[in-house]
Amino acid sequence: MAEDASLFSLRDARASDMPYVDAYAYAEGMDVIPSEEGVRAAVNADDVPVGFLRIQRGRNGVAHVNPVVTCATWRGFGVGRALVEEALSREGELRLVARGASVPFYEALGFSPIPWEAVDLTVVDDCDGCEMREECCPRPMGKRLVEGNAG
């Protein structure tokens, strides 16, 4: 059995990856990802995407994650952590609106709650008016590379 680190690698997404990306997003009830712009893919040994992360830059200049998704059969192998940590090391700060179910994932990565005003709702899903809001329990979260200074 190969070591976890060799199970997948990260690279910029290509147009040919987008059917996978959209299938993974669709499976989570998320909108179509319009293009590969800002998308990093985690790919397996056959160069097939097994997860992705899209960065969108807010008007405040801060990088927002929207979204990060790991293919269901690949969860628990460190794909989500690798994608987020790489983006954080490149951007220095990440903000996002976490679905309630993914809050423990972000907490495991050291993200903290931030005020709603700190997220740019033009680049993350605006939860106001969403019929799933109560069930989803969305929570704005962020992390800066500087220790203990999220948001």
Ligand SMILES: CC(C)(COP(=O)(O)OP(=O)(O)OC[C@H]1O[C@@H](n2cnc3c(N)ncnc32)[C@H](O)[C@@H]1OP(=O)(O)O)[C@@H](O)C(=O)NCCC(=O)NCCS
């Ligand atoms: C959230 C998601 C991206 C995590 O991806 P993943 O590849 O399984 O995550 P990893 O294997 O890298 O896990 C990283 C850490 O988070 C923890 N973690 C992940 N999901 C968790 C959960 N549901 N509850 C508690 N901890 C969790 C892992 O235990 C791991 O901790 P460790 O590194 O300290 O051992 C994946 O579950 C997913 O695609 N969910 C659906 C889409 C979604 O909700 N995306 C986030 C909102 S944008």
